[in-house]
Amino acid sequence: MSKFILQPSAVTGIPSKYTTETNLVHADEFLNEVNDVAPPIHVSTTFRYPRDPSKLIAAKDLPLEDADSHVYSRLSSPSTARLEALLSSHLNGYAIVYSSGVAAFHAALVHLNPRQLSGSLFYHGCHGVADIHSRLTGMKQIPLDCPVEDLQPGDVVHLETPLNPLGTAFDIKYYADRAHSRGAILMVDSTFAPPPLQDPFEFGADIVMHSGSKYIGGHSDMLAGVLVTRDIKTRWKLWDERLYLGGVMGNLEAWLGTRSARTLEMRVLRQSENATKLVGWLSEELGKEGSAIGRVVENVKHASLQEEEWVRKQMKGGFGPVFGIEMKTELLAKTLPSHLELFAHATSLGGVESLIEWRAMSDTHCPTTLLRLSIGVENWEDLRNDLLQAFEKLAKGEQVVLSGKH
Ligand SMILES: Cc1ncc(COP(=O)(O)O)c(C=O)c1O
Known part of the structure; x- marks a missing residue:
């Protein structure tokens, strides 16, 4: 051979x-x-x-x-x-x-x-x-x-x-x-x-x-x-x-x-851990009365939120770096990416940099309220703070200020 x-x-x-x-x-x-x-x-x-x-x-x-x-x-x-x-x-x-x-x-x-x-x-x-x-x-x-x-x-x-x-x-x-x-x-x-x-x-x-x-x-x-x-x-x-x-x-x-x-192993472990922390934070905020997140987000989807026992056995190393956020309206879903500093609004996933995608841009079968997030290796609290300021702007109805930057 x-x-x-x-x-x-x-x-x-x-x-x-x-x-x-x-x-x-x-x-x-x-x-x-x-x-x-x-x-x-x-x-x-x-x-x-x-x-x-x-x-x-x-x-x-x-x-x-x-x-x-x-x-x-x-x-x-x-x-x-x-x-x-x-x-x-x-x-x-x-x-x-x-x-x-x-x-x-x-x-x-x-x-x-x-x-x-x-x-x-x-x-x-x-x-x-x-x-x-x-x-x-x-x-x-x-x-x-x-x-x-x-x-x-x-x-x-x-x-x-x-x-x-x-x-x-x-x-x-x-x-x-x-x-x-x-x-x-x-x-x-x-x-x-x-x-x-x-x-x-x-x-x-x-x-x-x-x-x-x-x-x-x-x-x-x-x-x-x-x-x-x-x-x-x-x-x-x-x-x-x-x-x-x-x-x-x-x-x-x-x-x-x-x-x-x-570096595959260390990247994936870090990305998965970051995503799981962000999903945990988002679902906790969703449950809080009067939170900015609760006003604009309908729900969050990720394997870490599934309760079946086999999920933990199957995904013993972590639940993966990608999750979905369903916003309350299509306009909110289209606007959130433009309020973010650290997340590039782009398709694909798996890179060291965090991405967010209004999924309707590339997938003709998904709801137009859906955002897909691919989490990178950045500090998870920086990502959380970036998301939080964007959700707060959306909740206040602030308009996107366009700069020359993509
Ligand atoms: C789950 C999954 N399988 C297959 C593919 C296709 O891979 P490629 O874009 O490398 O052809 C993708 C691309 O996004 C994917 O997300």
């Missing part, structure tokens, strides 16, 4: 010598070919064959996956290999990276080629991919909570948890058991809560996907997608198909991803 594949300890059953924080910094070192401490940027799309003619083996005699050096970057490249090694170790399976989250979802559908896809309310971009796939293959789309008898062997159940845009959690074990009882497969989009927040494999997921553009990139400066499997054969099949689908991750992005993955 190619040296570019790390055997994750979760797959081999042999515990890794080091903890996950250490692995995120070191698990790709075996692929380092230079004496630089920081991974170099490799931009080459093509790689020299050996000079020694006796070492040249025809492709028909050496399967590409057994090659011990890179050949062409649509197959593999130094930076994507390093990122895949790090993510395999952290995501507890064989990770394969793509150019974006939707490219990863597309690759999974092409590979699994189900007759039915069961899922509801998952990320609208993935719904777009499913619609294209249905048009081309006739794949039927059925609801997540369809009668269990409607699931057939080989069907795919697609569960996104925590769910975009509210950050609410769904019970992975429940949906895994349901799918498996009918011979179906459970794919979990775990973008909103990478480990150490949750590991869907622990609860029965068969394939895990991430939009790596969010927490894995973590700095709002790269697109990436990731699929993770527990079985090496599926990994190689996905790799083989990626070669022809062409959704490979760019060399520069993969280098950025490797740099960012080093």
